[in-house]
Amino acid sequence: MTVWICRTCAVEHADTAEPPEVCAICADERQWVPAEGQQWTTMAELRTADRKMAVEEVEPGLFGITVAPRVGIGQRALLVRTGAGNLLWDPTGYLDDDGVRRVRELGRVLAIAASHPHMFGAQVEWSRALGGVPVLVNAADARWVARPDGAIEPWSGTHEVAPGLTLHQLGGHFPGSAVALWADGADGAGVVLSGDTVFPNPDRKSVGFMRSYPNLVPLSGAVAGRLARDLEALAFDRLYGNFGGVVPSDARAVVRRSADRHAAWVRGDHDDET
Ligand SMILES: [Zn+2]
Ligand SMILES: [Zn+2]
Numbered sequence: 001m002t003v004w005i006c007r008t009c010a011v012e013h014a015d016t017a018e019p020p021e022v023c024a025i026c027a028d029e030r031q032w033v034p035a036e037g038q039q040w041t042t043m044a045e046l047r048t049a050d051r052k053m054a055v056e057e058v059e060p061g062l063f064g065i066t067v068a069p070r071v072g073i074g075q076r077a078l079l080v081r082t083g084a085g086n087l088l089w090d091p092t093g094y095l096d097d098d099g100v101r102r103v104r105e106l107g108r109v110l111a112i113a114a115s116h117p118h119m120f121g122a123q124v125e126w127s128r129a130l131g132g133v134p135v136l137v138n139a140a141d142a143r144w145v146a147r148p149d150g151a152i153e154p155w156s157g158t159h160e161v162a163p164g165l166t167l168h169q170l171g172g173h174f175p176g177s178a179v180a181l182w183a184d185g186a187d188g189a190g191v192v193l194s195g196d197t198v199f200p201n202p203d204r205k206s207v208g209f210m211r212s213y214p215n216l217v218p219l220s221g222a223v224a225g226r227l228a229r230d231l232e233a234l235a236f237d238r239l240y241g242n243f244g245g246v247v248p249s250d251a252r253a254v255v256r257r258s259a260d261r262h263a264a265w266v267r268g269d270h271d272d273e274t
Contacts, residue, residue, distance in 0.1 A: 003125055003147075005046065007039035008032065010072020010093025012122045013146040025117050025144055030173075030212040043125060046071060046094050053092070053099030055079075055106075061184060062191070063106060064244070067094045075119055075242040078193055079103060080182050084162040085110035089180055089193050090119040090242045091126045100129045109133050111161050115195020116174040117144035119242060127151040136161075138169055138176030170197050170230050172223050173211060181234050186249075190236030198227055198255055200245035207239070207247065207258045221263030228259035 004013040006023035009031060013020055019040040026033050051069060058064045058078070065077040071094040078089040085108045092099075103109065112127055113136040114120050123135045124147050132151055139154040156176070159167040164183035171177055177197040185191025194200065199208040209224040211217040219227075232252055239251035247254050264270060 003043040003122070005041050005043060005093055005122070006072065007041050008034060008072060009118060010074075010122070011117070011120045011146060012043075012093065012125055014148065020146075024146065025120075029215065029217070031118065032214055043094070043122065047096055051094065051096070053094070053096060053102070055099065055102040058240070059185065059191075062182070062240075065092055065099065065103070067092050067099075072121075073118060075121070076244050077121070078240065078242075079106060079109075080165060080180065080185075080193070081107055082162040082165050082182075082184070087161045087165055087180065088112045088126060088130075090114050090195055091121040091123050093121040095122060095126055095129055100126075104130070111136050113137075113161070113167055113178070113180065115179065115193070115197055115242065116177045117141050119195055120145070124149040124151060136167065138178055140169070140171070141174050141176035144174075168230070168234065170227055172209065172219055172227050173197055179231070179234075181236060183235065186236070186238040189238065189249075190234070192231065192234065192236045192239045192251065193242075194239050195242050198231070198239070198258075200239055200241040200247050202245070204245075204247055205254055206261070207255055209259065209262050218262070218266055221259075221266045224259040224262040228256045231255050 001015045004019040008026045022038050054066050061081045063079040077092045080087045109130045111134045127135050134153045135151045136155050139156045166181050167178050169178050173196045180193040182191045209219045239247040
């Protein structure tokens with residue numbers, strides 16, 4: 001079977017004799033297609049290269065999964081452990097036997113979920129490797145699924161994966177953009193896994209709110225405010241993005257301050273500084 005993988009975003013596509021003409025996710029204004037045109041690879045081809053997966057503890061109960069050399073956008077997937085089972089979040093677009101074995105060693109995976117379509121990765125391939133676990137896809141973004149499968153389960157609003165581990169649809173970057181709230185994280189102060197829903201900046205004390213990160217299209221001040229309000233309703237102190245970025249503490253206040261700053265700039269409050 002051929003699992004076509006878009007080289008740019010590493011999202012898997014359905015098994016067909018020829019790859020699709022274009023990856024819809026990359027042709028969308030939030031992503032990009034290379035100057036030389038749409039590029040495809042396959043899982044089999046990726047596995048012939050000298051590629052390695054790493055599974056490393058980020059904090060107690062949370063593990064980061066990376067692939068080197070990187071595949072597609074190159075996100076760091078996250079695995080959250082709970083007493084009832086685990087969540088694989090923003091799955092990588094590549095997996096191999098060694099990586100799957102290490103994920104299995106950390107306990108039973110209850111579900112796979114992505115924060116939004118850019119992070120779908122090889123979610124169905126992961127599901128099959130883990131024994132057919134459900135792939136949770138927010139219903140508002142279901143049209144971006146390029147590899148339909150019986151393991152895919154739609155959800156919307158909020159969804160409990162396990163006690164103390166819930167998905168929250170906040171929208172913004174995509175209508176179905178979500179975060180995962182892990183109550184036991186940060187020594188019980190709570191952790192949010194934010195994907196691109198809000199993006200932890202390199203300064204570790206602010207976050208961004210964008211429709212497109214690579215093409216730099218901002219969300220409105222009203223939507224940034226809505227995201228901050230919805231996040232303020234959740235109990236958390238730390239926030240992890242999908243590329244290793246983190247707001248280590250006081251993250252709820254950081255989100256609020258960042259949303260206020262974002263709104264002020266897009267409203268024109270600081271135009272005299274430009
Ligand atoms: Zn793509
Ligand atoms: Zn994105």
